[in-house]
Amino acid sequence: MGVANAAILCSLVPVLILLWRGPTAWDRVLAYNSASNRIVVVVCIVAVATRETIYLDVAIGYAALSFLGVVIISRFIERGGGHR
């Protein structure tokens, strides 16, 4: 279980690089969605490993809020907002 956790944390590095140097705004939105998905699964692995089940509710809240944020930002860019 620690191996999966370490693999997800290592795969967070290219996502953060994409978030940093993305040429367009959509790359950054995509990297934000990808990073939040990975963080949700890391929180789930920690919750199951340490048997603290209260963290699973935190993960559900984080997933719902990140979904809302990504959809709202992409609709905002679609209408022509921001500098792209």
Place this chain on the structure above:
Amino acid sequence: MNLAAYILMGLGACFVLIGSIGLLRFRDIYSKLQASGVSDNAGLGLILVGLVLHSGWNRHDITLVLLLLLMVITNPIVTHSVARSAFVQRHREEQP
């Protein structure tokens, strides 16, 4: 049961690593969307199924299954929304 859980989690970790390499390698936004959407949905879903198998059938597994359903439903919506945003904006720039 534990062996199946570890196999599923290892497979999911491989999917996630390959997908995040693809995020750096591809140049177009649609290719990046394809790499991210498919591999994240498969890999993270496999890891969550492995977690459900690992912890047995406790009461908090309902929360894990709910989180898995939420992720499976919302990831294609996010991918479609970002792709539609990029396509509409680029189309609008080409035809002023």
